[in-house]
Amino acid sequence: MSGTGNSFKTAVWAGEKLKEHGCAASVIPMEKASLKNNPPSDNNLTGIFTPTHAFTAAWPAIKFAFMMPRVKKAPAIIIATRAGAYYGPLPLPGMEGTACLIIALILLLKGYDIRGFAGMDMPTNWLALHWGMTEKHAQYFYDKTKREISAFMDTVASGRRIFKGIPSWIMGLTFLPVSFAYLIAGRLMLSKVMFADEKCTSCGICAANCPYGAIIMKGEKIKKPYWTFKCESCERCIAYCPEKSIQAAHSYLVIVCWLLFGAVTAAVQQVIIQNPVFNNEFASMIFMLISSLGLFFVCYWALYLITRFKPFAWLFSHTTFTKIFRRYHQSDVTLRDLKNGK
Template structure:
């Protein structure tokens, strides 16, 4: 039997999946007669000053973004005080339903990096568990149907109960280790996303003509990444693409600029071609080419996003960009965690 006197659950959640998993854990823990507390990490201003009882069991739940915990979660773990507590790491991933099967998402370096950070602070690892919740990554795929999402929900709630039972019976709860090989294989992409990809994605959002300037996206952004200028939302580089804004906008006015992605990639390749005679040394290796491509792409994003922001105030230009956004079309839908 695990001897923890209570469970403290720290979570980050964009669209509600990780929050839901945190709440299921609290419920399962309370059923065992053990106290449970659920804390949203975005409400903790200084993790370093947290006073955590040495015999409390800790659970951290967060989505996976680009095969890693998002920066907000890593920052939280990095800033935790030193401690000797047992910590269980959990992530929620992109689950899809095919027939009766729930296909697993990919964790990449999610657990490796966080485990190293925690162990270096003196914590002990009590478990590593992934929960394949309905995918919320609507910049790249349409929303799951309500029926598929409900099926996945039901299955993951049972998984929480199963692992809570095991954990409090003192059994090993490291099922995520089974994914180690595929996680190691995907780790270069995880590093690439963390260093560069997320900045590109953060600048793919804009508000279409349907925006009523209600301010909800700005008010509810967990990372305070949206600013409003002349009544329209503007996404800063603080954005971690958690999808809360897009999935909860009452007008479904927040879109991803898919059409402009194509133009942006085209422009980046064009500049790469023009620079080749000058920077021939960088073109000799794949790593050199990739680094250059990424730098040019990010520089273009930084320059063109403010220009796009001004241009989309023109209703015709806005409409043209919107017709090139897959997220605008009805079939794409939105993901709302129930």
């Protein structure tokens, strides 16, 4: 799985290295892979390449691992790409946490022979949060990861095992509540802050290239993208929009959070207190979660409708950080590559 091409490119580098060792290799997007008809075998090395999302593997990669066929000792490796970033002059690594560990455990239970796993730093693609990197800084991470994946694949090709990132697993285990909260609620809420600003030309590229069909082009005369709960926050749409028109609505988020933690929480708590059904912690937590998601859904409709009018789209786009943040996707990876593989 790859939103902005980092995991894809890392898989391509791994494949190139295997070719140097005389093996054939291909990179297949998870959305296209049909392992049921073509199950991995002892003489095929399967590699799962996933971005890190909230200190664990991205949900589509976890789901994919669950759906992989059972095998007898087919070899597998796992690579989680993570957010390398420059802070001033200093390049800092990302943290893959439990990303490799969780996929490895699932595959182990399915009979795979795990030959290795590692986290690899690529430029951060969390465009809604990070101001983006210069080409020079991005190149630093490409060079570093190309070297590291090359050494990793040499080890695997020589028949030895390699497991990297023990401090990161430990950190990942302590961050498990964050990963869990992201998986059940956070990833659904993140999609509900995206909107297309006044520069959107209704070209539909974002909707056509979303790997999960999460964007609907809505509207009679003028069609504008609408983000559904199917979104996995892979950032592909925001990264590849030719007009840089997709924004994360930060000012809108402030209003929603104010509603959520202020007025709505107080109202929901009143309902919980007055209703004996919610007289236990679990029921009240589920009720809070559902009402928060409901609020996000309703507010997002309001944002979508209001930003169809250019002055409002302008207002919201000029009160978001993404208006000034750079856009990032792996420089050699095209939308066609991400769709068809290599």
